[in-house]
Amino acid sequence: MTGLEEIQALVAKGIRPPMMELLDIDLVHAERGHVVFSAAPSREVYNFMGIAHGGYAATLLDSACGIAAFSASEMPVNCVTLELKVAYHAALTEHTGTVRAIGTIVSMGKRVAYTEAKILDQNDKLYASATSTLLLTPRN
Numbered sequence: 458m459t460g461l462e463e464i465q466a467l468v469a470k471g472i473r474p475p476m477m478e479l480l481d482i483d484l485v486h487a488e489r490g491h492v493v494f495s496a497a498p499s500r501e502v503y504n505f506m507g508i509a510h511g512g513y514a515a516t517l518l519d520s521a522c523g524i525a526a527f528s529a530s531e532m533p534v535n536c537v538t539l540e541l542k543v544a545y546h547a548a549l550t551e552h553t554g555t556v557r558a559i560g561t562i563v564s565m566g567k568r569v570a571y572t573e574a575k576i577l578d579q580n581d582k583l584y585a586s587a588t589s590t591l592l593l594t595p596r597n
Contacts, residue, residue: 460530461489490529490562498549509549514585521560521574522589529562533596540590546583
């Protein structure tokens with residue numbers, strides 16, 4: 458089974474990883490090397506300043522980067538984040554509405570993948586972007 462086939466099987470069964478359940482994040486599109494997550498920031502992810510914590514955006518971006526790499530793998534592998542560089546462009550709040558975290562492959566080798574992701578609202582306003590380096594390891 459390829460990574461994409463495994464993703465499609467989990468989505469078809471309605472299975473979300475615990476982190477996705479906790480933050481109410483859905484995988485809404487997956488093709489080889491390209492994925493889209495959907496989420497709506499709520500007050501539950503706010504920091505002391507009354508906006509979504511940067512870790513919320515980083516989680517969306519890290520998920521999009523990692524699953525983009527996984528979707529391009531020929532067999533199920535672990536995509537371990539070695540580096541995630543996040544740039545924040547605008548604050549997310551409960552008033553932002555549903556956002557998309559779009560992840561794509563930049564390049565992929567046998568052991569390392571380079572990906573990028575961005576968070577956009579319904580009007581394509583950019584809230585955060587990231588680049589990621591991932592180690593691809595066999596799944597035991």
